[in-house]
Amino acid sequence: MVDFYDQKKIILVTFGIILLISAIFIPAAVFYPAKVVTITQEAEVVGTSFWSLVLGSAGIVLLAAALFIAALIEQPLKSWLLSGAVAVMGLVSIAFSLGDYYYMTHDGFTYNPPLSFNSSTYTWEEFEKVEERLQKENGTSSIESVAYYFRDGHMVEFSSGRIFEMHNSLARRVEAAGGEFNRIQAP
Template sequence: MYDVVDQRRVISFTIAIILFIMAFLGPAAILLPLKTGFITREAEVIGTSGWSLITGGIGFLALAAVFVLFAAMEDKKKKWTISLALFAVGVAGILLTVKDYYYYTPDHFVINGPFTLTSETYEWTDFESVTENLTKEGGTLFVESLEFKMKDGKTYHFERGRMLQGYQPIIGAVTANGGKHIRNGG
């Protein structure tokens, strides 16, 4: 029976090590492709916030901690209580990663921001303005950030990611539907 306990511990530590490594690779290598696979084919740009990688990493780390507890802790009541709490944190972190995205199609813009489970869908007429915040570095002018101001009062700010690479169709769609295009800086 002692050999079975040692084998279980070895297996638990092995799974914990795999999940620990996944904390650094999994959000970008597994969860990002998984979430983009379920987004509509009409999407022109699909992106996610930086928080997506952090919440997914925390999720995998929490799951790794569950297996470490199963291998190392003897007190069954404490082990199960702490493990269930860590499992809930792990699942929540991974779920928040999968639900953190934005994309646009020719008809609308959809965003499900960090730390939310519900998405907002905006038609191009729902935009009040799109602001390009420009900066000059070494004689080159580039977009430092974007800001989308909606008619419902919400504002979305993008400082990095895919949005800064492919936002020009959004400007065209917003201005064609009565919204403003503002350029700051430079």
């Protein structure tokens, strides 16, 4: 019985180490493509925030920690309760990572922010204005961030990500639907 128990610990620690190592690349290599595949086929570009990758990695690290806790704490009830609680937190973190996305279709823009399971879809007519904030560095202007203002009072701002690939097309569609486009140069 002792040999079996030691083997169980070795297996748990081994899988924990594998999860720790995979926490580096799984969010970008698996979670992002999973979003692209499961989101509507009409999506022209699918993006996600930096926080999605962080939350995905944290979730995998928490799952690895749950395995380590199960292997290292000698009291079975205590170890399984604690590892179960840590595993649940890891799964919630992964769920938030998978739920963080934005995409543009022919009809509008859909955004599901970090730490939320509720997405909002806006038609082009629901955009009030688009602001492109530029920064000047070494004599060259580049986009620092983009902000989208909606007629319902909501605002979404992005400072990185695939949004910059879809931004020009998005801004043209907003203008065509009667919204404003403003370019703001930083001093």
